[in-house]
Amino acid sequence: MSPSLESAAETVAAQIRRQEFVEVLAHHDADGIAAASILCHAMLRAGIRFRLRVRQDVNASDLSGEGAYLLCDIGAGMADLPKTTMVVDHHIPLFTGEFHVNPRLAGIDGDRELSAAGTAYFVALKMGDNRDLAGLVIPGIIGDGQEMVGKNLEIFNEAVANGVIVPDRGLKLPGRDMTERWYTTTNPYLANISGNEQIVTDFVEQAKDPSSPNKPLMLDVLISRVVLEAAPQATLAGLQGMYGDTCHLQREVIEDAHALAAVIDACGKTGNGDIGATLCLRSSHDIDRAWEIARQHRVRVIEAVKSARPQEGVTGVYEVKDATVSSDVADILCRDLPASGPVLVYAKSGSMCRISARNPAGCTADLGPKVRELATACGGNGGGHTLRAGATIPCDQIGSFAKGWQEALAA
Numbered sequence: 001m002s003p004s005l006e007s008a009a010e011t012v013a014a015q016i017r018r019q020e021f022v023e024v025l026a027h028h029d030a031d032g033i034a035a036a037s038i039l040c041h042a043m044l045r046a047g048i049r050f051r052l053r054v055r056q057d058v059n060a061s062d063l064s065g066e067g068a069y070l071l072c073d074i075g076a077g078m079a080d081l082p083k084t085t086m087v088v089d090h091h092i093p094l095f096t097g098e099f100h101v102n103p104r105l106a107g108i109d110g111d112r113e114l115s116a117a118g119t120a121y122f123v124a125l126k127m128g129d130n131r132d133l134a135g136l137v138i139p140g141i142i143g144d145g146q147e148m149v150g151k152n153l154e155i156f157n158e159a160v161a162n163g164v165i166v167p168d169r170g171l172k173l174p175g176r177d178m179t180e181r182w183y184t185t186t187n188p189y190l191a192n193i194s195g196n197e198q199i200v201t202d203f204v205e206q207a208k209d210p211s212s213p214n215k216p217l218m219l220d221v222l223i224s225r226v227v228l229e230a231a232p233q234a235t236l237a238g239l240q241g242m243y244g245d246t247c248h249l250q251r252e253v254i255e256d257a258h259a260l261a262a263v264i265d266a267c268g269k270t271g272n273g274d275i276g277a278t279l280c281l282r283s284s285h286d287i288d289r290a291w292e293i294a295r296q297h298r299v300r301v302i303e304a305v306k307s308a309r310p311q312e313g314v315t316g317v318y319e320v321k322d323a324t325v326s327s328d329v330a331d332i333l334c335r336d337l338p339a340s341g342p343v344l345v346y347a348k349s350g351s352m353c354r355i356s357a358r359n360p361a362g363c364t365a366d367l368g369p370k371v372r373e374l375a376t377a378c379g380g381n382g383g384g385h386t387l388r389a390g391a392t393i394p395c396d397q398i399g400s401f402a403k404g405w406q407e408a409l410a411a
Contacts, residue, residue, distance in 0.1 A: 030143025167247055183200040191230050372391070
């Protein structure tokens with residue numbers, strides 16, 4: 001019988017508590033950075049020293065020596081890790097070590113109901129009274145496009161009751177001012193709005209109430225203008241993604257949950273994961289720099305969407321020039337722009353290609369196993385969820401990968 005989530009969390013927590021020093025390796029997205037930060041908070045409070053590194057991927061060879069290694073949002077799909085490795089993840093599990101907490105091993109949907117950050121939170125609870133860290137679970141939910149159901153909802157409700165999170169309704173777009181929130185929007189991506197600072201500036205100005213001395217912004221007017229402009233090339237999900245349920249994170253240095261998720265995600269993907277982690281560790285020292293990294297990253301994502309090149313002869317496969325944005329571009333192409341099937345985006349990074357695969361709403365293709373099998377056949381590695389997957393392969397194998405991808409989807 002598979003262990004319950006709580007018993008697995010206790011096993012990993014007990015192993016962490018036995019250590020004097022822990023090497024923490026986190027995946028470089030919002031969920032991975034948030035997950036690692038939750039456990040680093042817990043270790044700091046328990047007097048356990050650690051080093052946190054944010055990585056795009058990890059190989060078994062990176063875990064050398066006798067040290068204690070803790071992998072967050074990464075490692076579940078690696079069968080060759082040392083058995084003593086501690087893994088806190090929600091991806092499809094191949095790792096069979098004792099110290100592995102993963103919702104899937106407890107019969108919980110790791111795609112929808114619990115992220116790596118949420119899983120890390122259950123471990124942190126076993127290490128002490130760390131209920132104030134619940135706010136850091138929300139960027140993981142947002143970053144991985146999960147739903148507020150199951151264990152996610154359980155964490156959320158408890159955090160609201162404890163005053164850690166205050167739910168609200170409003171714009172879900174990150175940014176330091178109203179203009180930046182709209183012209184840098186990538187979740188959702190809005191055709192003719194995203195990247196178009198001039199039209200956004202005009203719309204914001206036109207949405208101010210001329211009858212009032214202070215000319216307050218009429219948000220309903222602004223949203224209406226945006227919808228009319230973007231609707232011809234948008235999906236319903238994209239339009240609905242502008243406004244809705246939001247959260248105020250009462251203990252975090254960026255209070256708006258969608259903003260915190262966007263900023264730490266951008267920091268991680270641009271090689272500034274240390275800055276993203278410091279925000280999650282509640283230091284505001286680099287907050288201005290982090291916001292500017294996020295703005296620049298989102299502008300690059302928008303430019304990449306506009307210039308994405310379809311692969312000739314293969315449906316749903318696109319090339320972008322910047323490997324740091326391929327994941328975000330894949331999200332946009334399957335979520336905010338009309339897509340008839342799974343989307344695959346790749347970018348060259350030296351001799352290797354970084355691949356991101358996504359399922360649009362309503363598509364049930366199980367991407368994780370397909371991507372892992374294809375990547376292995378091409379001399380690389382990969383894996384992920386049913387809805388989201390990624391891989392790294394040699395660039396000279398991208399043609400074979402694309403062909404195998406098309407054949408697998410047609411089967």
